[in-house]
Amino acid sequence: MRNVTLIDLFTHPITQKYLKRSGMSHAISVANYAYSLALKSGVNPDLAAKAGLLHDIGHYEWYKNGEWDYEQYRENDIHAIKGAERAHKLLIRLGEDPRDAKKIALAILLHTDSYLPEATIKQNPLQRVVKQADELDEEPGGRHHYRKINKELAFQKICILDKKIEDDLLDFKKTV
Template sequence: MRKVTLEMLYTHPIVQKYVGRSGIAHAISVAERAFEIARHTSVNPDLAAKAGLLHDIGHYKWYSTNGEWDFDKYKQYDIHAIKGSARAHKLLVRCGEDLENAKAIALAILLHTDSYLPKGELELSPLQQVVTEADEADEEPNGAHHYRTINYQTGLDRIRALDERIDKLPLKDLEQTS
């Protein structure tokens, strides 16, 4: 049985604050996509969904002087994956997540984007690949995916439905780590 559910995370004030400012609708979509991708691979769908939900928990909105999103500044200076990885790890551990799983999720968040990394090749784990693919599949030009909205109850209903799908999976699927 899972110690930490998506609903526990979604309703947590830290998630509402930090994921909320980067786009809850996007986070839920990425969690759902990551779950689906993971189901067809050897990746734990629970870990994939959690990493998908939390992948942008470290976002900072880069604004220009006129109050508009400055996408160029974001691309040049962003380190949201670094901040998000640490924030998610702390949250998961405090909520009671298995430590190995918390680390795997945090690393998937750290490496879900290469916007802050120096040029070069990086070999991602299967979980990291799933989260990256799910995020990229939900992206919109100029960061518009961060501005999609969803009301709290609709988001909660989708999260609960995803928790139910995870709970119905065979135990062997949830024993995989990354």
């Protein structure tokens, strides 16, 4: 039994606000990649998909003269920090198990190293899955944040992924 589903997250006004800002199509793609990678890696697919969906909800819009400034973003952005905090608060508010909310938030925090000083961070399997999922969907110049998807198709994809997770979670819990 899951306390919070992807549909619960996806339809929440806070998620909708920030997914529109950071790229709904990208978030859904990363959630799907995270789900698939999690199954292959023995990682909880529910936590991976949730972290994948929410991984960029901390994005700030970096504009210069009315246009997206990718270099300004790369130089100044700390979206993973803000996103981890937003995701944790949202998950707790929706009733997620606090331990799982923390795991998801930490995976979001560590999905990118763009804001960290040069260092090697030892990531756990969930954190690696979310980072890899994000990297699989990246496009040069941050274009992955600007792919379009209509709301109905986005909702349909979330419903399909939620059903897959529900089906696979029974098998996953047997192996843990």
